[in-house]
Amino acid sequence: MSHTHVAGAIHADVSVSGPGWLRRPTDVNALVDGLWSSGVRRRPDGELEVAGVPVTALAAEVGTPAYVFDEADLRERARGFAEAFAGWRVYYAGKSFLSKDVARWVVEEGLYLDVCTGGELAVALAAGIDPARIGFHGNNKSLAELQAALEAGVGRIIVDSFIEIARLAELAAARGVQAPVLVRVTAGVEAHTHEYIATAHEDQKFGFSIVTGDAMRAVEECLGAPGIDLRGIHSHIGSQIFETAGFEVAVRRTIGLLAAIAERTGQILPELDLGGGFGIAYTTLDDPRPTVELAEHLNAMVEAECRSTGLPRPELSIEPGRAISGPAALMLYEVGTVKPVVLAGGGVRTYVSVDGGMSDNIRTALYAAEYSATVANRASDAAPVLCRVVGKHCESGDIVVRDEFLPGDIAPGDLIAVPGAGAYARSMASNYNHVPRPPVVAVADGRWRTLLRRETVDDLLALDMG
Known part of the structure; x- marks a missing residue:
């Protein structure tokens, strides 16, 4: 695979065997399609400008x-x-990222909303989202979270353990409802991804195994519980x-399970949710499929398996997050x-320290995620140099x-923009080293507004009861 290295991506003219095997760009100012x-x-x-607003104006304000x-852009993807x-x-x-505004945007564009904690549920409800359009995930929902989901009337609760099935059945029966x-x-x-974000192999915390029979047993317990629909x-x-x-x-294994459930219990379950996980381009080495193509492939897979098993086509769901935000x-x-x-064996790497870091995006440290970057406040004629953008922690x-x-003339005061920062950056942010979390702003039609304000030192001290 051959790639041309330009600003905003990691590229190589030969197979990339590890970080640092990069080709110098011909134009360090160019932006790569698909990353921004x-x-x-x-x-x-x-x-750089975003929706008509220069980044220097954003930084100043x-x-x-x-x-x-x-x-x-987010609305268009939704x-x-x-x-x-x-x-x-x-x-x-x-x-992937949630605020009241974003919850409203995606629902306005025709989507439902998936939450996985009581906090995310609270944001969705505060945004005025119809609870029937909410699905509630989580491998360890507390009694309070399950109670909140039932009180709100969320549309789907995704159960993840036998203990949770029993808890939910008891709570729902006590309220006289069916969950x-x-x-x-x-x-x-x-799945071909990092170990920490692969969720369908056997040795991990999520779900009931089809292979061991736990999935069938969970289905039977739910069918026998008076508080569960x-x-x-x-x-x-x-x-x-x-x-x-x-x-x-x-698709083959889940529809096969639906067929086995029908044969064993006489119940044809009407719904199948295939989850999400659709990738995006952080560098030009990433090659995500167009959404239309994904839909065509998944529809074809479901149709083929339903024909094979003789089952009617179920009501289908998916859960994109990163691919939208x-x-x-x-x-x-x-x-x-x-x-x-100076690197061992020759060569030089330039360390460029910025005013954030792992507290606002831990993905690089957590599972070696790759990102791209460009100088955002100006163009440069300087020769490119190999850099590592690092934080202040x-x-x-x-x-x-x-x-x-x-560019080799990068200097203090320059602005750096990193694309692909909408998913799992702010949502995983921390106050490590007592650094307040950054604000989230939205830009549209030449104007910007704040979605989440910047935290302050006063916010941090307000939690300290000493």
Whole structure:
């Protein structure tokens, strides 16, 4: 595979065997299609703008670091899933990023909403989302969370353990209601992704195994529980998935399970949720499939398996999160220091320290996620140099972008933009080293507004009861 290295991506003219095997770009100012939201462009003076707002204006008004969402782009991606998967329930996976505004946006574009904690449920309800459009996930929902879900009347509760089935059945019976339930099953798929975000193999915490018979037993327990209305089964194979082969296996095994349930119990469960996990491009080495193509493939897989088993086509659901929120936002940082470091065996890597780091995006440190970057406040004629963009935290693993070519004249005060920051960055953010979390702003039609304000030191001290 041959790639041309330009600003905003990691590329190589030969197979990449590890970080650092990169080719210098011919134009360090160019932006790579597919990595940035649709509203991002470089102005004639070299500065980036998002939906008509220059990043220097954003930095001056809201400060850095900051998450910057392109509202129109996020809406377009949500609408694209609703249209491509017409006839399916498309749940936006709120864990990728959730605020009241984003919850409203995705529902306005025709989507449902998936939450996995009481906190996410509270945000959805505060946003005015119809509870019937909410699905509630989680492998260890507390009694209070289950009670809140029942009181709100959420549309689906996805159960994940025998203990939870018993708890939910008791709570629902006590309220005189029936909880609408999906049973999460483990399809035994080894998805091609990082170990920490693969969720359908046997040795992990989620779901009931089809292979061991636990899935069938969970279904039977739900069917026998007076407080549970079992609607179907749920499968999720992992995150940042590009190949459809894993989904093909999951479809075959889950529809096979539905057929086995029908044969054993006489019940044809009407629903099948195939989860999410659709990957996005963080660098040009990533090659996500178009949404329409994903829909065509998944529909074909389901049709084939239903013909094979003789089952009617179930009501289908999916749960994209990253594929909607991820590309819709960039992270904006300011450079603080620049430090060239001579590498063993020759060569130099330039360490570019920014005013954020692992507290605002832990993915690089957590599972070696790769990102891209570009200087955002200007263009440059300087020769590109190999850089590592790092944070301000007291950890050697505090890396924002492991390897990227940036202009050799990069200096303190420059702004750096990192694409693909809309998913699992702010939602996994922390206060490590007592650093307040950055704000989230949304830009549309040349104007910006705050979705989540910047935390302050006063916010941190307010929690300290000493």
